[in-house]
Amino acid sequence: MQKSILILGACGQIGTELTYALRSKHGNENVIASDIREGSEELMASGPFEILDATDYDALEEVIAYYEIHEVYLMAAMLSATAEKFPMRAWNLNMNSLFNVLTLGKEKKIEKIFWPSSIAVFGTNTPKSDTPQSTIMEPGTVYGISKQSGERWCDYYHHKFGVDVRSIRYPGLISWKTMPGGGTTDYAVEIYHKALSEKKYTCFLKADTALPMMFMDDAIRATLQLMDADGDKIQIRSSYNLSAMSFTPAEMTESIKQYISDFKISYDPDFRQEIAASWPSSIDDSRARSDWGWKARFDLKRTTETMLENLGGEKI
Numbered sequence: 001m002q003k004s005i006l007i008l009g010a011c012g013q014i015g016t017e018l019t020y021a022l023r024s025k026h027g028n029e030n031v032i033a034s035d036i037r038e039g040s041e042e043l044m045a046s047g048p049f050e051i052l053d054a055t056d057y058d059a060l061e062e063v064i065a066y067y068e069i070h071e072v073y074l075m076a077a078m079l080s081a082t083a084e085k086f087p088m089r090a091w092n093l094n095m096n097s098l099f100n101v102l103t104l105g106k107e108k109k110i111e112k113i114f115w116p117s118s119i120a121v122f123g124t125n126t127p128k129s130d131t132p133q134s135t136i137m138e139p140g141t142v143y144g145i146s147k148q149s150g151e152r153w154c155d156y157y158h159h160k161f162g163v164d165v166r167s168i169r170y171p172g173l174i175s176w177k178t179m180p181g182g183g184t185t186d187y188a189v190e191i192y193h194k195a196l197s198e199k200k201y202t203c204f205l206k207a208d209t210a211l212p213m214m215f216m217d218d219a220i221r222a223t224l225q226l227m228d229a230d231g232d233k234i235q236i237r238s239s240y241n242l243s244a245m246s247f248t249p250a251e252m253t254e255s256i257k258q259y260i261s262d263f264k265i266s267y268d269p270d271f272r273q274e275i276a277a278s279w280p281s282s283i284d285d286s287r288a289r290s291d292w293g294w295k296a297r298f299d300l301k302r303t304t305e306t307m308l309e310n311l312g313g314e315k316i
């Protein structure tokens with residue numbers, strides 16, 4: 001039987017590309033995109049779309065019953081930088097939306113859930129390099145606190161009620177189709193746009209701030225791979241560490257200069273520097289590799305080539 005899938009937060013940076021990937025895999029009509037606002041014309045035209053607030057349980061239940069949904073991908077969230085400005089709104093959105101889908105899972109109204117966590121679950125007391133799967137987690141941001149709590153709730157609902165919920169701790173994600181919104185790692189997307197349009201960029205992080213990053217194609221492939229894996233392979237029901245590459249703004253600048261030699265960077269760190277400084281510089285993802293076969297394909301060089309080609313419209 002063909003399964004029906006609902007994506008909450010389909011117009012965001014990950015949601016957009018996840019919608020296209022799931023539609024090409026399962027058929028446009030079987031993947032229902034939803035968000036609190038309309039998305040790009042291209043996304044809206046590619047299949048069914050519902051305006052839906054992920055924190056509204058009744059509305060969510062209604063859409064799930066109407067489309068006979070089997071799987072939900074909950075991509076709606078307020079990210080780290082914006083969440084610092086609106087703590088209660090962030091907590092309400094990030095937690096209530098998760099409780100809604102976990103409850104629907106508990107009541108057997110849906111069969112499978114994907115929920116994204118983040119490297120933001122770690123804090124200043126966490127080992128910074130090659131951060132292990134299980135370690136000290138004392139997040140110092142509103143967003144990180146919501147993600148760490150969410151991980152505990154996912155684990156609890158799985159072990160207590162048998163809810164099939166799966167999760168990845170995404171690093172910073174780099175993509176060209178949709179801009180990120182309100183994150184600490186957003187510089188790694190903005191820099192390509194500015195390199196092409198102005199040949200200069202002012203970075204809000206310091207030159208030597210190393211962070212774990214991933215190209216969007218890898219992130220989408222990992223998400224689908226995790227969701228397709230046999231349930232008994234998914235040994236971790238809080239969230240999996242996932243890694244591809246780690247670099248600093250200075251290293252990223254060097255990588256762009258290989259193609260745009262007169263590109264210039266300057267640094268004007270703001271409140272996001274403190275957030276970035278509290279996160280790991282690199283991640284140990286050996287459990288994702290051994291449990292469900294994860295392996296990244298994009299390094300910084302390939303990411304830069306792909307970003308500049310797609311944003312600049314010229315073959316590199």
Ligand code: AKB
Pocket residue numbers: 079080081117118119120143170171172173182183184185186
């Ligand atoms: C952010 O910067 O808030 C996100 C994340 C790492 O979860 N990109």
